Amino acid sequence: xxxxxxxxxxxxxxxxxxxxxxxxxxxxxxxxxxxxxxxxxxxxxxxxxxxxxxxxxxxxxxxxxxxxxxxxxxxxxxxxxxxxxxxxxxxxxxxxxxxxxxxxxxxxxxxxxxxxxxxxxxxxxxxxxxxxxxxxxxxxxxxxxxxxxxxxxxxxxxxxxxxxxxxxxxxxxxxxxxxxxxxxxxxxxxxxxxxxxxxxxxxxxxxxxxxxxxxxxxxxxxxxxxxxxxxxxxxxxxxxxxxxxxxxxxxxxxxxxxxxxxxx
Amino acid sequence: xxxxxxxxxxxxxxxxxxxxxxxxxxxxxxxxxxxxxxxxxxxxxxxxxxxxxxxxxxxxxxxxxxxxxxxxxxxxxxxxxxxxxxxxxxxxxxxxxxxxxxxxxxxxxxxxxxxxxxxxxxxxxxxxxxxxxxxxxxxxxxxxxxxxxxxxxxxxxxxxxxxxxxxxxxxxxxxxxxxxxxxxxxxxxxxxxxxxxxxxxxxxxxxxxxxxxxxxxxxxxxxxxxxxxxxxxxxxxxxxxxxxxxxxxxxxxxxxxxxxxxxx
DNA sequence: GTCTATACACAGATAGAC
DNA sequence: GTCTATCTGTGTATAGAC
Numbered sequence: 434x435x436x437x438x439x440x441x442x443x444x445x446x447x448x449x450x451x452x453x454x455x456x457x458x459x460x461x462x463x464x465x466x467x468x469x470x471x472x473x474x475x476x477x478x479x480x481x482x483x484x485x486x487x488x489x490x491x492x493x494x495x496x497x498x499x500x501x502x503x504x505x506x507x508x509x510x511x512x513x514x515x516x517x518x519x520x521x522x523x524x525x526x527x528x529x530x531x532x533x534x535x536x537x538x539x540x541x542x543x544x545x546x547x548x549x550x551x552x553x554x555x556x557x558x559x560x561x562x563x564x565x566x567x568x569x570x571x572x573x574x575x576x577x578x579x580x581x582x583x584x585x586x587x588x589x590x591x592x593x594x595x596x597x598x599x600x601x602x603x604x605x606x607x608x609x610x611x612x613x614x615x616x617x618x619x620x621x622x623x624x625x626x627x628x629x630x631x632x633x634x635x636x637x638x639x640x641x642x643x644x645x646x647x648x649x650x651x652x653x654x655x656x657x658x659x660x661x662x663x664x665x666x667x668x669x670x671x672x673x674x675x676x677x678x679x680x681x682x683x684x685x686x687x688x689x690x691x692x693x694x695x696x697x
Numbered sequence: 698x699x700x701x702x703x704x705x706x707x708x709x710x711x712x713x714x715x716x717x718x719x720x721x722x723x724x725x726x727x728x729x730x731x732x733x734x735x736x737x738x739x740x741x742x743x744x745x746x747x748x749x750x751x752x753x754x755x756x757x758x759x760x761x762x763x764x765x766x767x768x769x770x771x772x773x774x775x776x777x778x779x780x781x782x783x784x785x786x787x788x789x790x791x792x793x794x795x796x797x798x799x800x801x802x803x804x805x806x807x808x809x810x811x812x813x814x815x816x817x818x819x820x821x822x823x824x825x826x827x828x829x830x831x832x833x834x835x836x837x838x839x840x841x842x843x844x845x846x847x848x849x850x851x852x853x854x855x856x857x858x859x860x861x862x863x864x865x866x867x868x869x870x871x872x873x874x875x876x877x878x879x880x881x882x883x884x885x886x887x888x889x890x891x892x893x894x895x896x897x898x899x900x901x902x903x904x905x906x907x908x909x910x911x912x913x914x915x916x917x918x919x920x921x922x923x924x925x926x927x928x929x930x931x932x933x934x935x936x937x938x939x940x941x942x943x944x945x946x947x948x949x950x951x952x953x954x955x956x957x958x959x960x961x
Numbered sequence: 962g963t964c965t966a967t968a969c970a971c972a973g974a975t976a977g978a979c
Numbered sequence: 980g981t982c983t984a985t986c987t988g989t990g991t992a993t994a995g996a997c
Contacts, residue, residue, distance in 0.1 A: 468962065477962095493844055495759040499991060512963050514992070576840070580757055593902065620908065620916050623899075624892045631891035638857065644884065652884045659924045732980065763973060773982045775975075784973070 436551040440646045443562040447538060455479050458526055465522055467515045480506045481516060485523060486569040494524060494577050525585065531567065531574045532592040538563050539599065549607030550666065556603060557625065557657065558650045564633045565646045571633045597622045604661060614663040621661060628653055700815040704910045707826040711802060719743050722790055729786055731779040744770045745780060749787060750833040758788060758841050789849065795831065795838045796856040802827050803863065813871030820867060821889065821921065822914045828897045829910045835897045861886045868925060878927040885925060892917055
């Protein structure tokens, strides 16, 4: 058992459609939304967020005019203001959903797992796959965080620190239990986050090259384990190589450090 | 010999003052600049770029009005237009300097080094230290790249791919020579870039925690080597530990994977 | 629930005085 | 070489018709 799964399995299991996301946003923001019929609201919110993310992620939220949003959604300028009280409101709605979903999904997927090695693997994969399902939202949150008003900016920084803390806690546990050997746990957690973020920030690069999210995930797990695992555990992993059965022998999975580990 | 140096030594050696940078920009853009006296131009360019980077990096280039730039620089709106023909021009000037400087500095510092292990160490450290010296410029280039007009956007993407290629070439060499054992060289290069970028993008985080750039650099080298080095070389490195003499025994250097490597 | 028409603030840019 | 004054386009937001 290596606790690894595929993106396909993950995305079917979590099943986060745009409608689902917009329904949740609607429920969190009933106060600000003038229209009351859920079906209408969800239908239009999907159009609004699709358009807003498309334009913003190309040129920046600031540069997205209400006129262009109106053109892209097919709704009139006046019509748009029935769904948010101003551009600031829209900005907040676009931000709010990412962190709560991440946190909830990570907790759901880590729930019940106690082995630090398994927890670290699952956290990385879950986080990565979620960022793939919600790529436009994650990209937006990352790029537009600095344009937030001070209070929300602080909240955004705390979100970064909290998820980082989650990784650090897992590694800390592992060090205490002897399966990991890491001296600077917080820095290790930081670079794990950095590598996870690179996937949704530089998607153009990985797409161009045909790197699948499965391959990227396995690569990350491999790299992180090469750095974190205590020597005895690294040897054990080397022995397990080649017959974990995931995805079959060749397609869709990176060779990782196989050559190196055989030498150990 | 471990090829590692300190940020202090680096910054004294390269000595890239804001005046130096602005002088270079002036020479590259004489056509667009109406004022001809170098001393005047450099003096004002320093003020303009200082202000532009300060405002842009807080709120985004798009959100920076010419009025606020005028206020921050002390120059009038009319006066500013003597130094660039429009906001687009300013944007291009802010972008142009980063990549050329990076490339030149990397080449200068790698020149003469042939051992892939040394080259990888020096590339990472040089790149990181340069990004520290020119932090506002690097941050700006990273965050504002997507607002560039298509042609320059393409150029910016190519810059990303080129530096990545540099890391990939070093690792490839090492694999051929047997000191590295990496299967997916390009992905390894990608995540090295991602971790380097995290330093200047999330400076607030590392500053808050008191992580020095020296410590971050040594951590990165350590992590990358844990993943890339062939097993025999990893053992050799473990033996060298503790008496490399850099920075003395304790202060300013991370313990790295010392504990783990002792177990090997 | 959605649209059209419009208010009015502020953006970038320039002409011409000093 | 720098400033003040001003032009013109575009931005967000709203009132009131349908």
